[in-house]
Every structure is written in C-alpha cells, then in structure tokens.
Amino acid sequence: QLQLVESGGGLVQPGGILRLSCTVSRFTSDFYAISWFRQVPGKEREGVSCISFNGGTTNYADSVKGRFTISRDNAKNTVYLQMNSLKPEDTGAYYCAAQHGSRWYATCGFFGMDYWGKGTLVTVSS
Secondary structure (H helix, E strand, C coil), X not given: CEEEEEECCEEECCCCCEEEEEEEEECCCCCEEEEEEEECCCCCXXXXXXXXXXXXXXXXXXXXXXXXXXXXXXXXXXEXXXXXXXXXXXXXXXXXXXXXXXXXXXXXXXXXXXXXXXXXXXXXXX
C-alpha cells in the first residue's frame, strides 16, 4: 500500500519555474512507477509525465517536452517534476499517481493507476 502527497504548486508568471514533489509513504517493499497528471475544469485529465522505479524510463506529453523534467530520489521516496518556461495553458490541478508492482521496475505509463494523491494547484498567470 502507498500514500502519495503532492507539494510545490502555486502562482507563477508565464515563463516562470516551479518544482512539484510527490512524496510516497510505502508500506511495502514492492516497486512503483509514478506518473503526473493534470486536470483543468471542463477538460479531460491529461498524463503529463511518468518515470519507472529505476528512473531509467521516462515519458512526456508532447505539450511539455523540452520544458518539464521528471526525476526521482528513491532514498527519499520522492519524485520531482521540474517545470520550466511555464505557460498559461499549464494551469491546472496536478496529481501524482502510482503503478504498483514488480512490472513497474523499468517501465511506466498513464494507465491502470493504483494510488492517487490529492493534488496541488498550479496557476500560470500574469
């Protein structure tokens, strides 16, 4: 069983920087991949980025490639989403979610999530 808590959201001007964190409380020694999603009212939830347990596999939505970087520190049970060159269309509630199990050691995706955090709000506005 895992518990996920997001932090780092806030208000930033266009072109600005934020770093989101997803801290995982683990009650098992099994592996987990982490994905970041965002949701804007009236739109479908979008998968933004994901990272495998070993950090060797990462994926990004086309809309954030070259601007966002996902990373993890397993010693701290924390996954980071570095967001640079932020745009107003990046505004939304950001959620981290986990895929839990041995198959997620070296892969990740935006489907079949087992656990979710409660989200953190990112607002990009001048």
